[in-house]
Amino acid sequence: MRFLLGLFLLFALFPDPAHGQSEERVGLVLSGGSAKGLAHIGVLRVLEEAGIPIDVVSGASMGGVIGGLHAIGYTSADLERVVTENDLSEYFSDTRARRSRQLEGRLAGRGTLIALPMDGLEPRLPGGLLAGQEVSAFLSRLTWGYHHVEDLSRLPIPFATVATNLNTGAATTLRNASLPEALRASMSLPSVFVPADLNGTLYLDGGMSRNLPAVEARNLGATVLIGVDVGTQPSDIQFEQPSLLDVLSHASFYQSLRDDQEQRELIDILIRPETAGLSVTGFEAAPTWIARGEEAARAALPRIEALVDSLGIARRVPSMPPAPADSLHVISVHVDGADLETAAIARSAFALDAPFTATRDLMEAGVQRVYGTGLFSLVTYRIIRTQRGAEAILRVVPEAAPDRLGFGLRHDSEFATQLLFTFLRRTLGGLASTTEMRLRVGELSELSVGHINRFDNGWTGGIRLGYYGAPVDLFLPDGYAASLGVNANVPVQQISLELLSVLGFWGRPAGRGTLVGLAAQGDLVGARNAVATILTSEDGSQGSLTADADHAVLSGGLSLVSDTRNTAYFPTQGGEIVLDARIGYSAAEPVWSGDEDPSHLVSLLRLRASRHLPITRYWSVRVGATGYRATGERLPLSYYSFIGGSQPADVLPGSFLPLLGVPRHARFGRASWTGAVTVQAELDEGVFLRGTLNAGTTYSLLTTAERGALDEVTDSLREPPILGGAVEIGLESPLGPLRLFMATSGADPVPGVGFSFGHTF
Template identity: 30%
Template sequence: MLQKHLVLAVLAVAGWLCNGAIGVGAPDGLMASAEAAQRPRIGLALSGGGARGAAHVGVLRVLEALKIPVDYIAGTSMGSIVGALYASGMTPDEIAQALQEVDWDEVFTDATPRDERTFRRKQDDKLNLIQHKPGLKDGQVRLPMALVEGQKFDLVLRRLLLPVSEVRDFDRLRIPYRAVATDIATGREVVLRHGDLAQAVRASMAVPGAFAAVDIDGRTLVDGGMANNLPISVVREMGADIVIAVDISTPLLTREDIKSVLGVVEQLTGFLTRNNTERQIESLTRRDLLIVPPLDEAGISSGDFKRSAEAIAIGERAARDHTHTLAALGVSPDAYARYLAAHPNPRQGAAPVERLAFVEIENNSSISDAVIEAQFDVRPGDPLDVDRLEAGIARAYGLGHFEKIGYRLEERDGRHGVVVRAQEKSWGTSSLQAGLQLYTSFGDGSDFNLGGAVTLTPFGANAGEWRTFVSLGEEQQFITEVYYPLDPAQTWFVGGDLGYESRLFRLFDQDEDRALAEYDTSRLGARLRFGRNLDTWGRLQLMYDRAVGDAEVTVGAPDLVDYDFDVGRLSLLGAIDTYDNYYFPSRGSLGSLSLISSRESLGASSDYDQVLFNYSAVMSRGRHALQGGVTLATTLDEDAPVEALFQLGGFMRLSGLERNALSGQHLGLLRGLYRYRLNDVLVPVYAGASLELGNTWNRRDEVEFTDARLAGSLFLAADTPLGPLFLSYGNTEGRDQAIYLMLGPPW
């Protein structure tokens, strides 16, 4: 009490010197300081609880409506996010809007959106290898430390907190703030009070195993809920006389709810969180207030981020249930206005960065600075454009070499600039991958292939790669390939591969409508490539293909003989790919044009020329998608050998026929498809139907629309971590029908 009276006396003297008296004509800041010294200091403790934390926003709305001045805020996990946004000057309505605008499904994955990947990375989809892959480092196989590194989530936090990014002391925010994390090495609470605010918030909600830990000041930090999920003690230490604690943590599971090992793990984690929460609640005094929004009654879980509006409303109602108690903490409208004036909003006072004085790369990787810089369209002298900056980060991250790429604004002697920090994958940039492919048309046999790949990168100065791919099963492959960009922007490239491949070809008698023979072909050879990437959407390349091979008759008339062949051809290839998903797209287009010239002078057994054109596009609305496509192929002189014939048949390529049942010198196919998404969970499931019209021909004068075969299919599909999974019924002209089960590329 003596200290408080001394403060009042000092303020009174200062006010008298300025205006004669505090109560008449005194500056608002002095009045607010005097009033703050007279009233109890109020601290707000916001607990963690995932998506349930949106309820904190509803509580903040009520506190503002009742004009309750908040002097301190401490938050854990989701509470740290809401607390930081509010402490940095955002209103409850602005926070609510931000939570609802975030695409949480997108944020909680590190995968670069497909339409933002390099063209090289898009081609990986054709290999049907599992995208989650262990790394290779120091001769060992290593795994990531978490399911999600948090690349996109970090950028969301950075953008939301950008106006206060240069505030390093959290006491200098509009409201003094603390984020609570846990030291993974000791299990002890770590209270973050200074540094990078976005990084502190990110550390506070780094759920172990789910989100990657954050290194700060030599400590590896994870979610604060492990040590102090409801940081009452923290706001008390900050100076709070009265604590308003909001507990939105998830309750423990009942015995009936524990049905798997995941339930057991969740319950064990819940014990840690619940126990420390209860200890904090026990420290509350009669002057404090505990608000527990009844989120369980609405069935809102920690993962229901799309229900933030409901959670906010529940939090608001829960706070209003304590109106009588809270009202006693409120101040008059004039006093509240002075409180706000004494706590200026740094978001409103922050001057925009008109021009960047410097743009620097903080490179913690084996990738050259030049390769990283080439992905950015941001230069010194440019205005700060967060969209352009994040676009460059997305391109650099899409190269596939980095664990995380972020940025921060820095001020140096009055000059403002941006520092981009690139962190190499701690588990290794090189990788191992595996894949599984299954194709069966019940009653007509099945194909099974097991694949794997080893990719060594960076290969060369411009982050190329050396990949070796193996496939064992019905179709065998062993190919080792080098991809070598010629410039840091990876616009021009050379490459090549060497390997063995085997495939099954069928000869088809169009007149008799029956298969004449089956050939098992194999080849050993090499390809050389030179090309240009067209941003992320396309590619042009020239390829020389040289190989030796043989074709063995496995089914056919006795007079058919095995034969050897040589391949020597040049190909000019152009491709575009803007699909957002290779097998289940909702937008974009996919196309290619190939001009192939086989010549004896290039080492081939025979001369022939071919043209192959593919194009498909998709449009969608909500859960509905319509997709259409055309494939046209022709051999100009109709003299292509068996191993170079065009093949048709199978799911989506005249459904009802066996895969590659038809072959010929010419091919035409039209396809239309409707697809409907059945769910919103992590593994999307679809139902759909297709209509197809096409055929193959051996002579150009036989090509007629009336000879085209009409086919269709009905299917169920799922986009699984192992690849696309299809179950389909197909029928061609009422004669040929099949039920397909496919895992991996269906066509």
């Protein structure tokens, strides 16, 4: 009897753990929805404040990203900082990838509207819009310290995400994949990204087949499910004139509709934040999305608390794992996804030899160098911990067809319609080599072939042979025109400037987007249709500056090109520097000279610099200036500087300088300067308003000896600077930028309207 009484007291003092502590596990299911998925952060904030435990997380697409980051320790406050302190639209558009490309890679193929991959002589269609280089790099940074985990159920909070198998169309739970790779696969929107390749299988966005992965949370052991659904509902769809994109995107929506209904039946409490009135791509509205998620969660909180309390689930403050170390000691570097030769190129471009101390910034810089070769459509990295130390693994996806057949189209108010045809071939010579052929048809003409090679030692060498042609408007200087009773704003002659050029370059990169070295150039310059004599001495005995001629010039010197702008059109940050300093020998005949044997020595110095300064998220300022100086008594016409107009004659860059509000080529001389300040505002996504003030002039039209020969006429050649300005509306479109502007100046006070459409080439 005493034994039974003692046993009863023992069970009374130490109850069965199953009755003292709930075995219930709370799972959180987060749906996809692009920018709408940012509402999940607001839901997490409310659950954290209420002490609702999250034992399991599952998610699809953007819900997978939010859930995966929460599974490794990101709180709602951490996630809010991530989405508000970064411009997510850049990561989902690959615009940041431009600055990752080597400078010569950006210049190759410039201006093309369509670039078809070529496999030999057979064109291929691209598999998607973007490979996702920037979003992959972003996910690798955010998941630093957890790259080695390939079983997502072993994360600090067990996690599951889904993707759509491209071959079967079925929802697939991603188990044997690293976290950044799984998140990238789950958000492979077919209208944005190419399919993700995991272990030889291609995957599309998980939301296409299972936008609310509740069964995955159940399979991880969750007994209570809280779901957050920001996906499109059937009642939200109202089409009047649907676009092709609407049809394609909602075809996949209807495919997942039945599965989503089955998943909702597994969820105990479903939260639906308000999604109306905001764009599905409106990442800039992150604070609003978060607030909507918080509002919906607070409305559902009484039901959540009642359910949790009824099941005996204890409230608790979330216990997050310690932050991973900022640096890791890497003992080896491996390259996956390429043959031995291509892997050697990637390893050389990576330029980090083990052992080294790896940080996020250091690894990203190395990955950018590999991606910048232009040989790979995607470059990612992982750092895996082993017993001996950490190993860095580069995963590269070589361009399936690195050759490109390109076509460009442009029309503007100054040079009318321009057509461009290009063929670009990349090979593995040295570190990487590029051969490009270009044919330009229109008022500005070009036929050229060039080859550039980047070697293992970091040096770059190249050569280009080309024929270029451009029309040149010649105006009388204002004072001289007035003395003759001629309208200074009307050209007295248009000549055709032709250039046959051979250019060689040898240099090396000097930082991201910068190339510096030595250049040698041989030119054969022709001036055609030049019949007017616009400048003569008083007795008319001197020659004409515009006489038909063929001039040979051989020059060499220093060349520096730097481009760190975030976009080619409407940039908001970064800058440009172009320096060209050369000295040469000219066989051109002098126009006027008091010397019997004038010197053949000519020189040229050209400097252009600009800087884009972001003021706010939507406002920026550009400050830029150009200086030009050419000397010599035998200068060919191609060495003169022309200013005026809104569009540069890109076939002869540097010699033709735009000046808004001034007629094209209104002034020319041996020296010039221009300066401009532009204020830019982004009114809506891809819509810009600009206001520009600019000034400039040319001077030193003649040499000292020539001025002596012309005496009184030279007084009228000294012109004051012209001040002008313009207001412009710009639009980014799939066919290239569209610009519409109204400009005026002191030289031509009547406002003029101009426009341009298409890429600059």
